[in-house]
Amino acid sequence: MQVRxxxxxxxxxxxxxxxxxxxxxxxSAKVDPDGVVSIQIAEPQxxxxxxxxxxxxxxxxxxxxxxxxxxxxSFKPVPDAAESVESQDHKTWTIKLKDGYTFHxxxxxxxxxxxxxxxxxxxxxNAQNNGFFFSRIGGYAATQSKDPDGAEGPEKAPTPKxxxxxxxxxVDDLTFQVTLSAPFTEFETMLGYSAFYPLPxxxxxxxxxxxxxxxxxxxxxxxxxxxxxxxxxxxxEVAKYDGYPGAKPKVxxxxxxxxxxxxxxxxxxxxxxxxxxxxxxxxxxxxAPDDLGDRFQRSSASQFQFxxxxxxxxxxxxxxxxxxxxxxxxxDEIVRSVFKGSQQSARSFVSPVVAGYRENTxxxxxxxxxxxxxxxxxxxxxxxxxTLSYNSDGPHKDWIDxxxxxxxxxxxxxxxxxxxxxIADLLDKVEAxxxxxxxxxxxxxxxxSMESYLNPLYSTTGSSxxxxxxxxxxxxxxxxxxxxxxxxESIKKYQQAEDILARELPVIPLRFTQNNFGYSTxxxxxxxxxxxxxxxxxIEVLG
Amino acid sequence: xxxYIIRRLLQMVVTFIGTTFVVYALMFANQNDPLQALAGDxxxxxNVRQVLTEQYHLDDPFxxxxxxxxxxxxxxxxxxxxxxxPIGDVMADAWPNTIKLALLALFFAALFGIGAGLVAGLRRxxxxxxxxxxxxxxxxxxxxxxxxxxxxxxxxxxxxxxPTTAGARPDLYGLILPALxxxxxxxxxxxxxxxxxxxxxxxxxYVRTARAKGxxxxxxxxxxxxxxxxxxxxxLIGVDLGNLMAGAIVTEGVFNIPGVGSKLLLGIQxxxxxxxxxxxxxxxxxxxxxxxxxxxxxxxxxxxxxxE
Numbered sequence: 001m002q003v004r005x006x007x008x009x010x011x012x013x014x015x016x017x018x019x020x021x022x023x024x025x026x027x028s029a030k031v032d033p034d035g036v037v038s039i040q041i042a043e044p045q046x047x048x049x050x051x052x053x054x055x056x057x058x059x060x061x062x063x064x065x066x067x068x069x070x071x072x073x074s075f076k077p078v079p080d081a082a083e084s085v086e087s088q089d090h091k092t093w094t095i096k097l098k099d100g101y102t103f104h105x106x107x108x109x110x111x112x113x114x115x116x117x118x119x120x121x122x123x124x125x126n127a128q129n130n131g132f133f134f135s136r137i138g139g140y141a142a143t144q145s146k147d148p149d150g151a152e153g154p155e156k157a158p159t160p161k162x163x164x165x166x167x168x169x170x171v172d173d174l175t176f177q178v179t180l181s182a183p184f185t186e187f188e189t190m191l192g193y194s195a196f197y198p199l200p201x202x203x204x205x206x207x208x209x210x211x212x213x214x215x216x217x218x219x220x221x222x223x224x225x226x227x228x229x230x231x232x233x234x235x236x237e238v239a240k241y242d243g244y245p246g247a248k249p250k251v252x253x254x255x256x257x258x259x260x261x262x263x264x265x266x267x268x269x270x271x272x273x274x275x276x277x278x279x280x281x282x283x284x285x286x287x288a289p290d291d292l293g294d295r296f297q298r299s300s301a302s303q304f305q306f307x308x309x310x311x312x313x314x315x316x317x318x319x320x321x322x323x324x325x326x327x328x329x330x331x332d333e334i335v336r337s338v339f340k341g342s343q344q345s346a347r348s349f350v351s352p353v354v355a356g357y358r359e360n361t362x363x364x365x366x367x368x369x370x371x372x373x374x375x376x377x378x379x380x381x382x383x384x385x386x387t388l389s390y391n392s393d394g395p396h397k398d399w400i401d402x403x404x405x406x407x408x409x410x411x412x413x414x415x416x417x418x419x420x421x422x423i424a425d426l427l428d429k430v431e432a433x434x435x436x437x438x439x440x441x442x443x444x445x446x447x448x449s450m451e452s453y454l455n456p457l458y459s460t461t462g463s464s465x466x467x468x469x470x471x472x473x474x475x476x477x478x479x480x481x482x483x484x485x486x487x488x489e490s491i492k493k494y495q496q497a498e499d500i501l502a503r504e505l506p507v508i509p510l511r512f513t514q515n516n517f518g519y520s521t522x523x524x525x526x527x528x529x530x531x532x533x534x535x536x537x538x539i540e541v542l543g
Numbered sequence: 544x545x546x547y548i549i550r551r552l553l554q555m556v557v558t559f560i561g562t563t564f565v566v567y568a569l570m571f572a573n574q575n576d577p578l579q580a581l582a583g584d585x586x587x588x589x590n591v592r593q594v595l596t597e598q599y600h601l602d603d604p605f606x607x608x609x610x611x612x613x614x615x616x617x618x619x620x621x622x623x624x625x626x627x628x629p630i631g632d633v634m635a636d637a638w639p640n641t642i643k644l645a646l647l648a649l650f651f652a653a654l655f656g657i658g659a660g661l662v663a664g665l666r667r668x669x670x671x672x673x674x675x676x677x678x679x680x681x682x683x684x685x686x687x688x689x690x691x692x693x694x695x696x697x698x699x700x701x702x703x704x705x706p707t708t709a710g711a712r713p714d715l716y717g718l719i720l721p722a723l724x725x726x727x728x729x730x731x732x733x734x735x736x737x738x739x740x741x742x743x744x745x746x747x748x749y750v751r752t753a754r755a756k757g758x759x760x761x762x763x764x765x766x767x768x769x770x771x772x773x774x775x776x777x778x779l780i781g782v783d784l785g786n787l788m789a790g791a792i793v794t795e796g797v798f799n800i801p802g803v804g805s806k807l808l809l810g811i812q813x814x815x816x817x818x819x820x821x822x823x824x825x826x827x828x829x830x831x832x833x834x835x836x837x838x839x840x841x842x843x844x845x846x847x848x849x850x851e
Contacts, residue, residue, distance in 0.1 A: 045581070045626045046626060046627075124590045124593075125590070125594060126590075126594075127590050127591045127593070127594030127595060128590075128591070129582075129588070129591055131588060131590055131591075132588050144590065146589065156597065157593050231711070232628065232632070232633070232636060233636055233637075233711050233801035234710070234711030234712060234801070235711070257710075258711065258801075259708075259799050260795060260796045260799055260800075260801060260805050261796040261797070261799070263692070263796075263797065264707075264708050264796065264797055264798065264799040265799075267692075267695050267696070267699060267700055267707045267708065267797075268707050268708050268799075270700045270707070271699060271700045271703065271707045273706065273707055273708065393580075421575070422575065422576070422579065422580070423579070424575075424576050424579045425575075
């Protein structure tokens with residue numbers, strides 16, 4: 001990210017001088033402030049802050065809305081649409097909004113817009129995909145209800161006790177207070193996610209009811225406004241909103257063009273029919289450096305792929321066995337041969353896009369060394385047969401087979417790869433403690449914090465701790481981290497917790513995803529942010 | 544004739560209801576967890592699961608679900624996709640693209656297939672005949688999943704003769720390359736069939752008689768040889784039209800034309816019964832109507848065929 005910023009810095013002054021001299025009209029480095037940039041997306045599943053959790057929907061929303069906080073180069077939160085986000089005890093947070101922000105229909109942005117939007121998202125019967133983001137806010141539990149006989153049963157869920165969360169209080173038009181159910185030092189970090197955008201009064205048809213057609217043309221508070229409606233399977237067009245008081249974008253508008261397949265988008269970028277493809281398909285990555293030259297770039301993304309051990313099973317309960325298996329896997333080789341370099345090897349438990357990330361925290365345990373691995377495996381008495389389970393509805397067969405082959409060759413074990421039809425089938429079996437052997441999982445962070453990786457995956461009560469891992473010290477460090485006085489101290493605690501994982505290895509880190517993006521000759525300054533979205537305030541169109 | 548058509552139309556109603564029932568039953572049997580299928584790797588929260596399960600009657604037994612669906616269908620409501628979009632809207636977007644693409648593909652296939660097949664059949668053993676034989680073998684041997692990206696790379700990206708993708712609101716120019724690719728296999732089979740058929744008919748007694756009468760070569764070829772040779776070709780074209788509509792998944796993906804094929808694929812992947820049944824119902828009608836048209840065309844081409 002640093003390097004790319006530097007490059008951009010040198011290109012722009014050159015462009016300016018060229019413009020001043022004005023020697024040739026065909027100069028490619030002249031920026032057109034009214035140019036429209038086209039960006040590939042897939043058909044969004046939804047296009048409202050509370051319901052969008054797919055990459056395409058979130059990319060469009062990032063144009064239409066301004067977040068309360070954005071992130072600096074070290075992924076720490078800085079106020080954006082908020083004037084300040086402060087708390088003494090990390091339980092009661094006071095959020096002050098900047099004056100001067102308006103929605104695209106002219107409404108002034110007030111504290112009510114946030115409170116109403118968040119209450120709508122959290123309220124159980126509204127069934128919003130991002131509702132769980134608000135679970136730390138006081139009174140969230142009262143807005144939920146559980147179906148007494150499960151979703152499949154005939155009985156219906158009762159109406160929740162409350163329609164709104166008691167933890168949200170308006171102070172004045174531009175200030176509101178959020179009381180959490182327990183202190184959380186990094187609450188501010190969460191606020192940059194699209195679930196926390198405000199909604200205008202115009203979005204509601206009645207208090208607590210969002211209009212059904214709101215998502216066909218969402219009204220936001222961001223740098224761009226809708227230009228027409230969401231044309232399903234075709235495109236979403238947005239144009240610069242002149243009333244936006246924040247950092248002005250350098251383009252006149254954006255056309256989010258909907259593609260069925262990324263390969264078609266890639267062909268369009270090659271022929272300059274499309275400006276930006278955020279993720280080049282794996283099969284095209286080997287030729288991308290030749291096809292696009294400097295216009296093919298990579299940056300780190302948040303998704304974490306790993307192999308998990310059922311630590312409750314006797315054969316995998318010894319950390320040395322887990323370590324030996326980890327050492328027998330040549331991550332770099334699999335990244336090269338199976339993924340054509342589209343992902344990067346992981347040797348840490350949190351991804352490079354969160355504050356507090358350290359390279360190679362796994363250390364010796366993730367270092368490929370077949371001799372040492374075999375020796376350690378035999379000493380520790382590892383099982384002679386290993387099963388690797390995976391879900392075959394995702395693109396996992398190739399790398400699981402490759403990993404299995406490596407284990408066969410390097411440990412002298414008999415490794416078999418076992419597909420399950422769906423990820424849900426696999427998780428059901430794991431939860432029922434059916435022996436499935438080692439299994440694959442992936443994790444996407446909910447908000448850019450180490451906590452978003454460590455707590456759900458490895459704490460004793462973690463929502464996605466499928467491997468029965470439990471370590472008192474680890475739980476205690478996480479607890480202390482979430483209450484620490486400053487973010488720096490939180491990170492220190494989390495890093496100590498991560499070191500425990502490196503020693504005990506309940507899972508083996510394998511890979512982090514990357515953004516492999518490419519762009520046409522018409523644009524420059526293409527930057528991808530930590531949520532894998534194209535940064536629309538920086539991109540420029542060449543005249 | 545009229546009685547025949549009415550009888551066929553009545554048969555269609557029965558076939559239509561039967562197929563929708565079978566397709567709905569198959570989708571139901573395949574249904575595991577549509578909400579999870581839609582969400583992919585992400586977990587589905589309890590709230591979302593509760594509300595959507597009620598809304599789409601996912602917890603009801605098969606016959607109840609089917610009854611809900613048929614009730615909606617009879618009142619003109621095709622239901623909603625799992626993301627809440629009316630299926631009627633999805634169909635209104637997808638069908639025009641598919642119909643344009645399939646008809647254009649069929650047009651090219653018939654034009655090149657019958658044209659070249661006629662020439663090859665009349666001049667057997669010449670360079671033209673052998674070249675088309677070799678070419679058709681290549682086209683038949685190349686699956687469309689290879690042919691489409693190559694055509695896109697060569698004619699779209701490298702040479703720039705055609706737009707690389709057609710998009711959701713395609714114009715005629717943008718559709719030419721996808722239609723040629725989609726119709727390639729049909730072109731080859733139509734060509735081979737026309738050639739064989741023509742080659743046979745050229746040696747038939749009535750053609751010799753026509754020649755002996757002193758008819759012009761042009762008339763012998765166009766009225767006596769070609770017309771009689773077209774009967775098997777028309778059958779093939781009728782079957783192909785339905786296949787071109789339902790089976791354009793690869794072409795639609797490569798050239799980014801959101802049509803019936805890609806929506807069917809999406810519906811199957813997300814286990815979305817109503818979406819699949821909606822599209823398949825229309826496809827069934829297309830198949831039935833084209834087959835009826837083909838049968839009626841037989842009578843036009845061959846006056847000996849009569850329908851009572």
